[in-house]
Amino acid sequence: MWDAFDILLQANFWAATIRIATPLIFGVLGALLCERAGVLNLGIEGIFVAGAMSGWLAVYLGLPLWGGVLMAALVGALFGLIHGVLTVPLGLSQHVTGIGVTLLATSVAYFGYRVAFPNVGTPPRIEPFPPLDVPVLGDLPFIGTILSQQSAFTVLAFICVGLVAFVLARTPLGLAIRAVGDNPEAVEAQGLSVVGLRIGAVMAGSALMALGGAFLTLSAFNAFYFGMINGRGWVCIALTVFASWRPGKALIGALLFGALDAYQLRLQTITGGAVPSQIFLMLPYIFSIAALVLVARRADYPRALMKPYFKGQR
Amino acid sequence: MNDTSLPDAAPHDTRPLVLSLSGITKRFGPLTANDHIDLDIRAGEIVALLGENGAGKTTLMSILFGHYVADEGTVHIADADGQLAPLPGGSAEAALKAGIGMVHQHFALAENLTGFENILLGTLPLWSLAPRRGAARSKIERLMAESGLAADLDVPVAQLSVGEQQRIEILKALYRDVRVLILDEPTAVLTPQEADGLAATVRALAGKGLAVIFISHKLHEVLALCERVVVLRGGAKVADRPTAGSNRASLAELMVGRAIPPRERPPSTPGAPILSLRAVDVGAPTQRDRLEGASLEVRMGEIVGIAGVSGNGQGALAALVAGLAGAHAGEVTINGAPVTRADPAARIAARVGRIPEDRHRDGTIGALSVAENYVLETIAAPENQGAGILKRAAIRVRAAQAIAAYDVRCPGPDAAIRALSGGNMQKVVLARVLEREPLLVLAHQPTRGLDIGATTDVHRRLLAARARGAGVLLISEDLDELFALSDRIAVVHAGHLSPAMESEGLDVRTVGLMMAGHAADEAA
Numbered sequence: 144m145w146d147a148f149d150i151l152l153q154a155n156f157w158a159a160t161i162r163i164a165t166p167l168i169f170g171v172l173g174a175l176l177c178e179r180a181g182v183l184n185l186g187i188e189g190i191f192v193a194g195a196m197s198g199w200l201a202v203y204l205g206l207p208l209w210g211g212v213l214m215a216a217l218v219g220a221l222f223g224l225i226h227g228v229l230t231v232p233l234g235l236s237q238h239v240t241g242i243g244v245t246l247l248a249t250s251v252a253y254f255g256y257r258v259a260f261p262n263v264g265t266p267p268r269i270e271p272f273p274p275l276d277v278p279v280l281g282d283l284p285f286i287g288t289i290l291s292q293q294s295a296f297t298v299l300a301f302i303c304v305g306l307v308a309f310v311l312a313r314t315p316l317g318l319a320i321r322a323v324g325d326n327p328e329a330v331e332a333q334g335l336s337v338v339g340l341r342i343g344a345v346m347a348g349s350a351l352m353a354l355g356g357a358f359l360t361l362s363a364f365n366a367f368y369f370g371m372i373n374g375r376g377w378v379c380i381a382l383t384v385f386a387s388w389r390p391g392k393a394l395i396g397a398l399l400f401g402a403l404d405a406y407q408l409r410l411q412t413i414t415g416g417a418v419p420s421q422i423f424l425m426l427p428y429i430f431s432i433a434a435l436v437l438v439a440r441r442a443d444y445p446r447a448l449m450k451p452y453f454k455g456q457r
Numbered sequence: 458m459n460d461t462s463l464p465d466a467a468p469h470d471t472r473p474l475v476l477s478l479s480g481i482t483k484r485f486g487p488l489t490a491n492d493h494i495d496l497d498i499r500a501g502e503i504v505a506l507l508g509e510n511g512a513g514k515t516t517l518m519s520i521l522f523g524h525y526v527a528d529e530g531t532v533h534i535a536d537a538d539g540q541l542a543p544l545p546g547g548s549a550e551a552a553l554k555a556g557i558g559m560v561h562q563h564f565a566l567a568e569n570l571t572g573f574e575n576i577l578l579g580t581l582p583l584w585s586l587a588p589r590r591g592a593a594r595s596k597i598e599r600l601m602a603e604s605g606l607a608a609d610l611d612v613p614v615a616q617l618s619v620g621e622q623q624r625i626e627i628l629k630a631l632y633r634d635v636r637v638l639i640l641d642e643p644t645a646v647l648t649p650q651e652a653d654g655l656a657a658t659v660r661a662l663a664g665k666g667l668a669v670i671f672i673s674h675k676l677h678e679v680l681a682l683c684e685r686v687v688v689l690r691g692g693a694k695v696a697d698r699p700t701a702g703s704n705r706a707s708l709a710e711l712m713v714g715r716a717i718p719p720r721e722r723p724p725s726t727p728g729a730p731i732l733s734l735r736a737v738d739v740g741a742p743t744q745r746d747r748l749e750g751a752s753l754e755v756r757m758g759e760i761v762g763i764a765g766v767s768g769n770g771q772g773a774l775a776a777l778v779a780g781l782a783g784a785h786a787g788e789v790t791i792n793g794a795p796v797t798r799a800d801p802a803a804r805i806a807a808r809v810g811r812i813p814e815d816r817h818r819d820g821t822i823g824a825l826s827v828a829e830n831y832v833l834e835t836i837a838a839p840e841n842q843g844a845g846i847l848k849r850a851a852i853r854v855r856a857a858q859a860i861a862a863y864d865v866r867c868p869g870p871d872a873a874i875r876a877l878s879g880g881n882m883q884k885v886v887l888a889r890v891l892e893r894e895p896l897l898v899l900a901h902q903p904t905r906g907l908d909i910g911a912t913t914d915v916h917r918r919l920l921a922a923r924a925r926g927a928g929v930l931l932i933s934e935d936l937d938e939l940f941a942l943s944d945r946i947a948v949v950h951a952g953h954l955s956p957a958m959e960s961e962g963l964d965v966r967t968v969g970l971m972m973a974g975h976a977a978d979e980a981a
Contacts, residue, residue: 316584318570332565333553443569
C-alpha cells in the first residue's frame with residue numbers, strides 16, 4: 144500500500160507524466176481550436192500519424208529538428224485544409240469526413256514510409272531533441288530531475304497553451320473564432336467570412352495536432368513505428384469535452400491523463416504480475432470515461448458545433 | 458450621380474435622401490419575389506414596411522443587406538458627404554461599411570460572448586493584437602446614454618433577457634455609425650412595456666437623423682410609430698403613403714388585397730371543467746421554462762389564454778397538457794380523470810388535441826406525406842390499420858377530404874409535408890387535431906409565423922371548436938390574438954401562473970406589467 148503512494152513522490156513519475164501529457168496537450172489544443180470554430184475534427188488520429196511520420200522523415204532526410212517540427216505542422220495544416228474544405232463550404236458530415244481524413248492521413252503516412260524504406264525491418268533512427276539544460280533550476284534536486292527528462296519540444300507545448308489562450312481570449316481573431324462556433328450568422332452579419340475563419344481555425348488546429356504526433360518521433364522516441372499513435376488522438380477528443388474547450392483546463396486534463404498513465408505503468412511493477420497488466424492499461428481510460436460522465440452532462444458545447452453554415456439560408 | 462436625378466417621392470420634404478432603391482427585381486426560378494420596387498428613404502424618417510409572408514419584404518431587405526444580389530435595379534446610399542453612391546450587391550461587409558444596419562428577428566448574436574464583445578466583433582482588424590477596449594467602451598457608453606438603450610455589457614449574451622439582447626443588437630448597428638437601421642419584427646418578442654421603450658428609442662434615433670425601416674405585422678405599432686408606410690403584395694409595391702389617414706382595416710386590406718372581416722367572439726356559456734390544475738409543479742427548479750404551484754381551470758366551451766414572454770413556463774404547461782411531461786407535485790385532472798405521469802398516447806385517447814408551438818419540429822414529420830402526417834396521432838386506430846398493416850387507401854381518402862375541408866393548398870395527400878408553406882402545414886395540423894372533435898384543444902402559438910389570411914383561418918377554427926363545446930387553452934405571445942379570442946386570460950412569468958382574469962374589460966397594460974413580473978394588484 145505504501146509503495147502505491149510512494150510512486151507519487153518519485154521525480155521520475157512526474158517527469159513521465161509531463162512526457163506522456165505533451166502530445167496530448169498539442170492534440171487537445173488543436174481539437175478545441177477546431178471545435179471553438181464549430182468544426183469537429185475526427186481527422187485528429189490520422190493527423191497525429193502524419194505529423195509523426197513527416198516530422199521524423201524530414202529530420203532523417205537532413206533537416207534540422209525544428210525544420211522537422213515545421214514540416215509536421217505544414218502537413219497537419221494541409222490535412223486540416225482538406226477537412227475544412229469538405230466540411231465548411233461543402234458542408235459534408237463532419238463525422239464521416241473526419242474518419243475519412245484519419246484513414247487517408249494514416250494510409251498516406253504508412254505508404255510514404257514504405258516507399259521511403261522498402262526493405263527495412265527496423266526503422267532508422269534519428270538524433271532526437273536533447274534533454275533540457277536549464278541553469279539554476281536544473282541543479283535543484285527534485286525539479287532538476289524532472290526538467291532533465293524534458294526537451295525543448297515540451298516547452299513549446301506549454302508555450303502553445305498560453306498562446307492559444309491569449310489568442311482566443313484577448314484578440315479580435317479569437318473573438319471571431321469563438322463567435323463563429325456559436326452563431327455563424329452573427330459573424331456573417333458583422334461582415335466577416337465564416338468560411339475563412341472556420342477553415343483557418345481547422346488548419347491551425349490540425350497543425351497543432353500534427354505537432355503532437357511529431358513530439359513522439361522527434362522527442363519521446365527517435366523513430367517512426369506503425370501503430371505508435373495508438374488512440375492518442377481519440378483521447379484528445381474526449382479531453383476537449385473534459386476541458387470545456389478552455390486551453391487552461393486542456394492542460395490540466397492532459398496532465399491528469401498523463402499522470403494516470405504514468406501511475407499505472409509503475410503500479411504494474413509493484414504488483415509483480417499478480418494482476419493482469421491489461422487491467423492497469425485500462426485504468427486511464429476508465430478514469431477518462433468516468434470523468435466524462437461527470438463533466439459531459441453539463442458540457443457547454445459550442446452551439447454551432449457540427450452545424451454547417453450556408454450563406455443566405457436562415 | 459446626385460440626388461436631383463432620382464425620383465423624389467415627396468417634393469416638399471427637404472430632408473436629404475439617404476437611401477434610394479430603384480427598379481429592384483429578384484426572381485427565384487418562376488417566382489418573382491421583388492418586382493421593380495422603388496423606394497426612397499430620407500434622413501430621420503421612420504418608414505414601415507408591411508406585407509404578408511411571401512410578399513417580398515425579407516427578399517428586399519436581404520438585397521439591401523447583401524445576402525442576395527438583385528437581378529435588376531440599383532441601390533444608392535448616401536456617403537459621409539450626403540452624396541448618393543451605388544452600393545455593390547451581395548456583400549454584407551459593403552452594406553455595413555455604407556452604413557446599413559439590420560436587426561434580425563432572430564438575433565445575430567454569439568451567445569457565448571459578452572454584449573461588449575458582440576458589438577466589437579468584426580470592427581477590428583482580425584490580426585491586430587489587443588483590441589482598443591477603452592475607446593470602444595466609451596463610445597458604446599456614449600451611445601447608450603444618447604439612445605436610452607441600457608444593457609449589461611459584461612455578461613455572456615445568453616444570460617441577458619430578450620429585450621436586452623435586442624438592445625445589444627441595436628447598439629451593434631449604432632456602434633458602426635449606421636445611417637439606415639432596419640428593424641425586422643422587433644416587437645414580436647417584447648412585452649408591451651419593452652415595445653414602448655423601443656418605440657421611444659427609435660423616435661430619439663430618428664430625431665438625430667437616422668433613417669429607420671420598421672418591419673412589423675402589428676398594425677397599431679406601425680400606425681403609432683411610423684410616418685410613412687410602404688406595402689408590398691406579391692412582390693410588388695402596392696402603396697407608399699403617409700401613415701396619417703390610414704387605419705388598421707385599410708392597411709390590412711392593402712396587405713391582403715381584400716377586406717378582412719372583423720373577428721367576432723359570440724358569447725358562450727362555459728360548461729364543466731375539462732382541464733384542471735391545482736398547485737402543480739412541472740420541471741426542475743433550475744429550468745427557466747417550468748411551472749411552480751400553478752392552478753388553472755379550463756371549462757368546456759371557453760377559450761383560456763395564457764399570456765407571457767416565451768420561455769417563462771409556457772413550454773412546461775404545454776408539455777404537461779400534451780402528456781410530454783408529468784407533474785411532480787399537485788393535481789391535474791382532464792375531463793374529471795386524474796392524470797399523473799407523462800403519457801402522450803393517453804392524452805390523445807382522452808381527446809386532447811395538440812397544436813404544437815413549432816409545427817416543423819413537433820407538429821409534423823417533414824419526410825412523411827400529408828396523409829401520413831394527418832393520421833400520425835391515430836395510427837393505431839382501427840380505421841387506420843388492421844392487424845398492423847396500414848389501410849393506405851382509406852387513409853388517403855380521409856386525408857383528401859381533410860385537404861378539401863381545410864383548404865390545404867398542396868399537390869395531394871401523397872405530397873411530402875415539408876414542401877408545404879407554413880400556413881398550409883398548420884392547416885394539416887389543425888385538421889388532424891380538430892377532425893377528431895377534441896374535448897380540449899391545446900393551441901400553443903397557433904399563428905406564429907402565419908400571414909393574415911392563414912391567421913384568420915386558425916382563429917375561425919378555434920372559435921368554431923369553442924362553439925362546438927370544446928375547451929381551448931391558447932398559449933400566445935400576441936396580445937391582440939389573446940384579447941380577441943380568449944374568454945379569460947392568465948399570465949405566466951418565471952414559472953408562476955396568475956389566476957385567470959375575465960378578458961372583457963381587462964387592460965392590456967395590466968397584462969403587460971404582469972408579463973414583466975409585477976403582481977396583478979400591483980399592475981392594476
